[in-house]
Amino acid sequence: MSEIGPRSLLDELARCMRCGFCQAVCPIYREEGTEFSVARGKLILIEALADGRLAPTPEVEKAIGLCLVCKSCKASCPSGVRTDLIMAMAREMLNQSRGRGLAKTAILKVAGDRRAAAGLAGLGGLFWRVAFAGPPTAGGLWRLRLPTGHYYPRPSGRSLTSGLRRRERRGVIGTADRRTNSLSFTPTGAQGEVLLWLGCLVNYMLPSLGLAAIDVLLAAKIRVVVGIDEGCCGMPRYVNGEISGTAQTARRNLDWLARVRGQGSQVASGSPLLFVCPSCAEAWKTYPELLQGREKEAAKTAAAAVVDVSTFLCRGAGDWRRLLREPPSSSPLTVTYHDPCHLAQAQGVRQDPRTLIAAIPGARFQEMSEPAGCCGSGGTFALFNAATARKIGQRKAKAIIATGAGLVATGCPACRLQLAQELVVAGHFVSVRHTVEVLAQALGWGDR
Amino acid sequence: MDKGRQVVAELRRLCPWGQVFSGDLTLVYAEDATPGLGGEAPLAVVRPGTREEVAAVVGFCAEGGFGVIPRGAGTSLSGGVVARKDAVVLALNGLSRVIEVDEANLTATAEPGVVTAQLHKMVEERGLFYPPDPGSMAVSTLGGNVAEGAGGLRGLKYGVTRDYIMGLEMVTGEGRVARFGGKTVKNVSGYDFLRLMVGSEGTLGVITEITVRLLPLPEARRAVLAVFETIDSAAAAVAGIVADKVVPATLELLDNLTIRAVEAYSACGLPTEAGAVVLIEVDGAPESVAREGERVVRACRAVGASDVRVATESGERDKIWAARRTAVSALARVRPTIFLEDATVPRSRIPEMVRAVERIAKKHDLPIGTFGHAGDGNLHPTILTDRRDPEEMKRAEAAVADIFAAALGLGGTLTGEHGIGLAKRPFMMAQFGPVGIDLLRRVKTALDPRGVLNPGKVLPPASEGGSR
Numbered sequence: 071m072s073e074i075g076p077r078s079l080l081d082e083l084a085r086c087m088r089c090g091f092c093q094a095v096c097p098i099y100r101e102e103g104t105e106f107s108v109a110r111g112k113l114i115l116i117e118a119l120a121d122g123r124l125a126p127t128p129e130v131e132k133a134i135g136l137c138l139v140c141k142s143c144k145a146s147c148p149s150g151v152r153t154d155l156i157m158a159m160a161r162e163m164l165n166q167s168r169g170r171g172l173a174k175t176a177i178l179k180v181a182g183d184r185r186a187a188a189g190l191a192g193l194g195g196l197f198w199r200v201a202f203a204g205p206p207t208a209g210g211l212w213r214l215r216l217p218t219g220h221y222y223p224r225p226s227g228r229s230l231t232s233g234l235r236r237r238e239r240r241g242v243i244g245t246a247d248r249r250t251n252s253l254s255f256t257p258t259g260a261q262g263e264v265l266l267w268l269g270c271l272v273n274y275m276l277p278s279l280g281l282a283a284i285d286v287l288l289a290a291k292i293r294v295v296v297g298i299d300e301g302c303c304g305m306p307r308y309v310n311g312e313i314s315g316t317a318q319t320a321r322r323n324l325d326w327l328a329r330v331r332g333q334g335s336q337v338a339s340g341s342p343l344l345f346v347c348p349s350c351a352e353a354w355k356t357y358p359e360l361l362q363g364r365e366k367e368a369a370k371t372a373a374a375a376v377v378d379v380s381t382f383l384c385r386g387a388g389d390w391r392r393l394l395r396e397p398p399s400s401s402p403l404t405v406t407y408h409d410p411c412h413l414a415q416a417q418g419v420r421q422d423p424r425t426l427i428a429a430i431p432g433a434r435f436q437e438m439s440e441p442a443g444c445c446g447s448g449g450t451f452a453l454f455n456a457a458t459a460r461k462i463g464q465r466k467a468k469a470i471i472a473t474g475a476g477l478v479a480t481g482c483p484a485c486r487l488q489l490a491q492e493l494v495v496a497g498h499f500v501s502v503r504h505t506v507e508v509l510a511q512a513l514g515w516g517d518r
Numbered sequence: 519m520d521k522g523r524q525v526v527a528e529l530r531r532l533c534p535w536g537q538v539f540s541g542d543l544t545l546v547y548a549e550d551a552t553p554g555l556g557g558e559a560p561l562a563v564v565r566p567g568t569r570e571e572v573a574a575v576v577g578f579c580a581e582g583g584f585g586v587i588p589r590g591a592g593t594s595l596s597g598g599v600v601a602r603k604d605a606v607v608l609a610l611n612g613l614s615r616v617i618e619v620d621e622a623n624l625t626a627t628a629e630p631g632v633v634t635a636q637l638h639k640m641v642e643e644r645g646l647f648y649p650p651d652p653g654s655m656a657v658s659t660l661g662g663n664v665a666e667g668a669g670g671l672r673g674l675k676y677g678v679t680r681d682y683i684m685g686l687e688m689v690t691g692e693g694r695v696a697r698f699g700g701k702t703v704k705n706v707s708g709y710d711f712l713r714l715m716v717g718s719e720g721t722l723g724v725i726t727e728i729t730v731r732l733l734p735l736p737e738a739r740r741a742v743l744a745v746f747e748t749i750d751s752a753a754a755a756v757a758g759i760v761a762d763k764v765v766p767a768t769l770e771l772l773d774n775l776t777i778r779a780v781e782a783y784s785a786c787g788l789p790t791e792a793g794a795v796v797l798i799e800v801d802g803a804p805e806s807v808a809r810e811g812e813r814v815v816r817a818c819r820a821v822g823a824s825d826v827r828v829a830t831e832s833g834e835r836d837k838i839w840a841a842r843r844t845a846v847s848a849l850a851r852v853r854p855t856i857f858l859e860d861a862t863v864p865r866s867r868i869p870e871m872v873r874a875v876e877r878i879a880k881k882h883d884l885p886i887g888t889f890g891h892a893g894d895g896n897l898h899p900t901i902l903t904d905r906r907d908p909e910e911m912k913r914a915e916a917a918v919a920d921i922f923a924a925a926l927g928l929g930g931t932l933t934g935e936h937g938i939g940l941a942k943r944p945f946m947m948a949q950f951g952p953v954g955i956d957l958l959r960r961v962k963t964a965l966d967p968r969g970v971l972n973p974g975k976v977l978p979p980a981s982e983g984g985s986r
Contacts, residue, residue, distance in 0.1 A: 084906060087850035088551045090593045094635075094656040103565065103611055104537070105592060111546035118545055130542050148783045148847030149854075 079159045083117045085151045086110065092143035092153075097444035098136055101461040106133045109143040109153045116160040126167045134160055136455055138448030138462075139309045140411035141352075154309075155359070161311025188229060188299060194274075195227015208499040211490055218456035221491040223275060230268065230277035231298045239281065240288045246298065250330045254295045254337075255288055261387060263293040263338055265330065266379075267354075269347035270302055271483040279483055282510035283346050283379055289513050290383065290390040295337055297326060303353035306449055313360065320357040324368050343375040344382055346506060348412035348419075348482050349449065351376050378413060380481055380505050384422040388429075394512040396432035404434045405508065406475040408466070408489060409442040410482035423481050423505045430512045438469045438478075445480075447488035463492035470500055477501045479508045525582070526562050529606070532574040535567025536612065547607045550594040551654075553855045553905055554915075555940050557600035560587065565609045569629075569687070569695075569726040572608065576724055576970070577693020579606055585973040588720040590631065590662030593654040595846075595858050596939030598666060598719050598975060605973060608724065610661050616640055617727070623701045624732045625684060630661020630725050637730075647735040649676035649767075652935070653843050661725050667717025669935030671768045671842070674893035675801075676733075678935065680716040685729030688715060691722075691966030701729060714961070719937050720972035722965045736801035739767075740811045741835040744796045744818035745789050745825040749773050749876075749888070752794035753869040756892045758817040759798065760865065764810050768839075769893025770797040775852070776845050776889040776900075783848040784841035789825070796892070797842060799835075845889050846900065852885065853902035857914050861925030862934030865895035874924040875899040882917040884910070896934035922948070938976045946978045955982075 092109040093099050099108035106115060112134055118124035137157055144153045194201070202212035202224065211221040234253055235246045242255045264287060272280040280296075287294045304319035331339050345351035354376050357369035397403040405427050413419045420442070428435055446452060446462030470478050470493065478493075478500055480486055490502040503511070526540045540562045548557035561584060566572045579586045585605030592599055601607050614631035619641055626641055626648065634655040641648050651670035652658055658668065664686070669678040685699035698711040715723060746752040752771055759769065772780065773794050781788045788795060796818065800810040811828065818826050829835040850856050863871045872888060875897075879886040890898035899921055903914045922932055922945045932942050932949055947955060959977055962969075 084854045084904070085850065087553070087847060087854060087856050088549060089654070089847040089850075090551060090591055090657055091654070091844070091847060093591060094633075103609075104539070105546040105563075105609070106543050114546045114549070115543075124542055124545065127542055133543055148844035149850035150783070 095142040145415040194225035260293040263341040264344040269350040282507040303350040305353040317360040380422040404475040408480040467492040467496040537565040539563040552597040555597040558603040560601040590659030595936040598939035646732040687727035688723035738804040738807040739801040741829040742798040749794040768799040771892035772889040775887035779848040855905040857901040862896040863930035867928040
């Protein structure tokens with residue numbers, strides 16, 4: 071269990087002075103209003119569990135599980151309580167004493183194993199009609215055959231990257247490198263290079279988002295290198311308390327990075343590690359906490375290279391923005407933006423996506439009320455706490471609808487799925503796209 | 519155990535619109551933001567969905583002899599809502615409707631669970647102003663503010679919660695409903711119950727509706743940050759500003775320890791090398807704000823401020839005040855357990871109080887950060903310790919006793935705005951004497967004959983004397 075153990079759990083817990091300021095930002099407290107739904111109350115429960123005053127009953131476990139790990143409380147905590155870390159450690163403690171239950175075990179198994187993930191995606195592609203009910207909604211979502219009312223895009227059956235070999239994007243052919251298990255797209259006159267981490271949601275559920283990211287980067291004359299079936303970042307395992315399992319994932323990913331950047335490869339050691347999924351980015355940033363010695367140093371170097379795609383596009387040369395075209399429709403396109411918790415709260419990226427959207431000619435930007443309010447997705451949270459997630463999601467859907475926007479952009483694939491679903495439930499069609507998809511679309515308008 | 523289950527079943531029956539919790543989860547309602555008081559998990563937690571349910575629950579508890587602990591956001595700094603195992607916690611944050619904002623009468627009427635900052639936002643959108651702004655206003659509830667007699671940063675010019683309460687509906691200790699006051703500016707019918715209820719800390723009644731007085735929103739504001747090499751010269755600046763007949767809305771002092779803690783959290787540009795800073799805000803009509811701003815700057819320079827900055831942009835100003843509001847919690851970065859006191863002295867004695875606190879810190883070998891509402895004499899000496907070190911906790915308690923003695927010796931009071939709760943109860947006799955305590959007890963008995971409302975708070979135990 072390395073340096074994270076019961077002793078340090080109590081140390082982390084001691085930082086909380088019980089001021090209760092987390093009530094102001096917790097999306098769950100806002101809906102539930104109970105003291106055990108907010109960080110302060112959960113920390114009291116966790117402390118009592120850790121020092122043996124409380125037994126891990128299902129009731130207590132459920133209360134501790136009712137957390138989106140959105141990190142809003144951490145971001146606004148004046149005392150510096152690291153709730154995300156505490157939550158991971160507490161769930162590890164609970165896993166050890168009670169086990170995880172079948173559904174979570176299965177999800178974490180898939181998340182921890184690249185072949186299992188590819189296998190499940192394949193099965194999903196074959197048997198999706200069993201799991202989903204039609205007809206599809208206006209946005210092309212299918213209803214999951216569960217009473218929870220979840221809507222998802224139709225699974226494609228295979229990962230984005232496995233289908234991308236020798237394919238052409240914006241006139242550039244992708245070349246695979248078996249040794250490093252990666253694909254690269256090198257535009258003529260490349261002015262920079264990035265390693266693009268796609269993440270499982272993009273790889274298996276939202277391939278168009280990944281393609282959009284590649285297209286925009288190529289338009290900006292950036293060489294793009296992606297891993298083939300890169301595997302999981304570790305975030306699902308981490309938030310569910312599989313801390314030592316996450317360390318294994320971290321090692322595997324750092325090994326891959328070392329190979330891609332190693333001798334004989336054509337990837338510069340200083341090129342940024344780019345993310346379209348802020349939760350994956352956050353996972354990479356926790357690697358240094360999980361490892362020791364040389365591995366820790368490597369993890370720190372990798373964490374320092376982590377950049378969100380919107381920040382990278384904003385900071386770099388802006389010539390490519392001249393290629394953005396006005397939307398073809400006669401009526402003006404109104405766009406609003408939802409701040410993902412793991413991008414805005416955790417990484418402080420708020421302005422960059424807005425700046426990019428504002429660069430699209432003819433697009434009118436309309437801020438929604440509380441743009442940084444959580445969407446209620448929280449990874450697997452929405453699956454296991456459907457009722458609370460729905461309340462949070464519907465509040466968000468209302469805020470989006472109130473702007474009158476025809477398109478809502480966001481910087482996170484999980485938020486993108488959740489927002490699309492909540493808008494379907496709210497009975498109001500608004501397109502939901504990742505920031506890079508909006509940009510790719512605006513570049514495409516010029517082509518036609 | 520069976521009896522406990524019966525009680526819960528009956529509470530559920532009485533609260534069809536609310537929620538009732540029992541068992542392990544009630545532990546989270548044992549404590550508030552006060553350290554070292556060791557609360558217990560209550561018998562049950564009730565979150566009533568209607569006011570009628572509040573009266574029903576209090577009536578049921580009075581009959582059965584269970585204590586009732588009314589609770590808002592649980593941010594009390596005196597142990598006001600610390601629970602015990604034979605009592606029911608009445609969590610009122612679900613009653614959170616603003617019933618009316620009356621622009622003709624300049625009043626707002628709200629349920630007790632409305633969050634203070636949300637009321638601010640709502641009335642300010644209409645060009646109105648509810649001045650009381652306790653440090654925890656982002657989460658604290660209006661009901662909690664009234665029960666604790668909360669103050670805030672704007673106390674110097676605008677007064678405190680007490681000065682804005684025009685009407686109350688309350689449930690007595692027997693579960694009966696009474697209303698006092700209303701929307702009239704003048705009202706001398708009967709005894710002044712409103713003043714009695716404000717600061718009663720849930721021991722005299724459960725507040726279920728509040729009508730507050732509103733003001734027009736000041737047209738202009740200007741914030742000034744003055745930097746001093748020593749806390750003594752900062753205290754002199756505070757005295758100098760008031761002596762110059764300027765009454766700023768806020769006049770806050772932060773010592774070096776507090777500056778560093780706040781800056782570590784907020785990075786809002788406070789000078790971490792300074793001995794102390796004074797934060798001042800003047801508000802009102804634009805002409806008078808400009809004039810008073812000048813005079814404040816001059817007064818600070820006159821006592822040797824090393825730097826005086828005027829915040830021109832509202833974003834910059836908001837950032838400074840938001841940072842100031844986190845001072846308590848930010849100090850918890852230095853050491854995790856915080857004894858935040860609010861012993862208050864007449865404002866002319868502030869420099870003496872500052873020196874007394876420095877002496878006490880040395881005597882007990884403890885870091886004490888001092889910040890607070892210097893302009894109204896309400897400083898917050900804050901002892902930084904660690905609850906895991908029992909020996910240090912003992913020293914901290916001794917230091918707290920010394921701070922109280924110093925404040926009372928300077929003609930002050932135990933608490934300016936946080937209340938007595940559990941934490942300051944042992945010092946009540948020193949402030950009131952046997953006759954005063956006897957009168958307080960008689961009031962309590964009249965309103966709560968069975969002694970079920972927030973039992974064990976405010977009044978000292980009978981063993982300390984003062985009874986009839």
